[in-house]
Amino acid sequence: MSMNRRELLGGAAALSTAAMLPQAAMAADTIQLGSILDTSGIFDAYGKPMDQAMRLAVKEINDAGGLLGKQVEVAAYDTQSDMALYSQYAQQLTRQDKVDVVHGGILSASREAIRQTMRKTKTLYFYNVQYEGGVCDRNIFVTGVTPAQQVEVLVPYAMKKSGPKVHILAADYNYGQITARWIQKFVEENGGEVVATDFFPLDVADFGSTITKIQQTAPDLVFAPLVGGAHLSFFRQWSAAGMKDKIPLASTTMGVGNEHKVLTPEEGNGIMVAYNYSQELDTPANIAFKAKWQAEYGDTTAIHELAVSTYQGIMLWAAGVRKAGSIERDAVVDALETGISIEGPAGKVTIDPQTHHATVDVHIMEFEGQGMTVIETLPQRAPIDTQAVCDLQANPGDNTQYEIEI
CATH class of the missing domain: 3.40.50.2300 (Response regulator)
Known part of the structure; x- marks a missing residue:
């Protein structure tokens, strides 16, 4: 996409930046995770739960001893649903904060603003949102459905x-x-x-x-x-x-x-x-995830597809760091390209080496009583639309968003 995207529910506008960490404050013995989301403004109903999911994942990682013996520290910026701020904060994260990875973006326009900056600065980037497919770029990993x-x-x-x-x-x-x-x-x-x-x-x-x-x-x-x-x-x-x-x-x-x-x-x-996700999924993984969310935030009603995708994206990144034994970008990319998997709240999530997109379970559902009733589960659906046009194994220098032609 290259224009606005998702929005909804209203919500309070918690202004300004969630946790801006200047470079001087960043200790050398920590791993820096950057986040750019709309946690206030008209897209905050998407961004706030995504931010909560990001922090829950980081807390879980740190409580288990961190990564490579280091704690993960968050540098998070609130774009206030202003598209211009995505480019500004992407520059801030890479040039001043010098983060090791960035998770963020909601609208496809925000993804593209972040993606090109991350590519130029060789900073690993995760886009954890459902979208229209077709992005082919070795520096990005996409965990949302296509x-x-x-x-x-x-x-x-x-x-x-x-x-x-x-x-x-x-x-x-x-x-x-x-x-x-x-x-x-x-x-x-x-x-x-x-x-x-x-x-x-x-x-x-x-x-x-x-x-x-x-x-x-x-x-x-x-x-x-x-x-x-x-x-x-x-x-x-x-x-x-x-x-x-x-x-x-x-x-x-x-x-x-x-x-x-x-x-x-x-x-x-x-x-x-x-x-990929419904709060109504009756699985041990989802039950455990909701219990952790409730313990941290006191209420599970805010959990949605994009929040869970964010949580799963961070856990995939962490698995890549562990496998690589390094935080260096190319080493982590190589590790993720082995087809790494995690078990998330929505089931098994596996990185497709060819496209850097995720293979996931998909649930056909119908709304009932303000919930999502699962009618049928289709396990491990591959991103075959993007596979048809993108092969990062053969063409690692590709930097294109391909569009369907019919």
């Missing part, structure tokens, strides 16, 4: 429950545009037809005319990669218009930042999604 892991399984499930005619509503920027093309590809591969595709700027909140248009196109299914607080209005207006029980809804974004907890059960029940 369209081949998510859309490819959600489309046939949703079409089987509804029918072959699909109307797509998408956010009008790179994530929505590319994801809409992926949806079209998988709809057609499953014998369906996209009857219309509409794009909406992130500030659009009135969907009355859109609902009228959908009634005219008469699809069997509405697929909605909509993004952010304004777009949440669609789901409410759809329900208020009496359409929710007439035409099913599926989404690639709803619930990734706990948006489903803002909707009433009447507004949200039955919406179909597919993600």
Whole structure:
């Protein structure tokens, strides 16, 4: 992507920087982890739990003795949902703080602002967010799901429950545009037809005319990669218009930042999604993770997909450091490229050496009572969309984001 991305729920705006650690304060006997997230502003519902997950992971690592006999120290910056600050803080982390690794970014625009700076300064970078796929860069590791892991399984499930005619509503920027093309590809591969595709700027909140248009196109299914607080209005207006029980809804974004907890059960029940994580996963790993979160923060309601992906990303990085026996970037990259795995709250997570993306479990789910009920689990889905265009083993100097063409 190269534009805005995710948003949601409101939330208090905890201003300024979480923990800015100037270089002078950084002891040589510690390992420095940099973080850049929106922990205040309009994206804080994503960023705050991601920041909490990052700190929980670091605490767990340090309580177990740290890495290579050293404690991990955090240098964290709050962008206040201001995209310009991503570039500024990326420079700060690499040139002044001289961190060993950076985990951060929410919107795809923020990822690209961070990624190029990290590449130039040879600072290892982890992007722990679901996105549209295609980034091919040896200096970055991506732990969020891609369209081949998510859309490819959600489309046939949703079409089987509804029918072959699909109307797509998408956010009008790179994530929505590319994801809409992926949806079209998988709809057609499953014998369906996209009857219309509409794009909406992130500030659009009135969907009355859109609902009228959908009634005219008469699809069997509405697929909605909509993004952010304004777009949440669609789901409410759809329900208020009496359409929710007439035409099913599926989404690639709803619930990734706990948006489903803002909707009433009447507004949200039955919406179909597919993600790597749900609080409702009844596994020993998830139960243990929620217990650790509750012990640290007193409440588990904030945990969401992006928080868990952040936690898992940091644990993968730590596993790479241990295997490498070094914090030096190339040594850690080489270690991660061995196909390293961890067991996280969402199950097994394995780095794909070819793409530096993650192989993960994916759960098809439906909203029920402001929760996500797991319908089916598809174990160890590989990022085959990015594998089709990216081979860092053969082309380690690649620095491209490839886009789907249909």
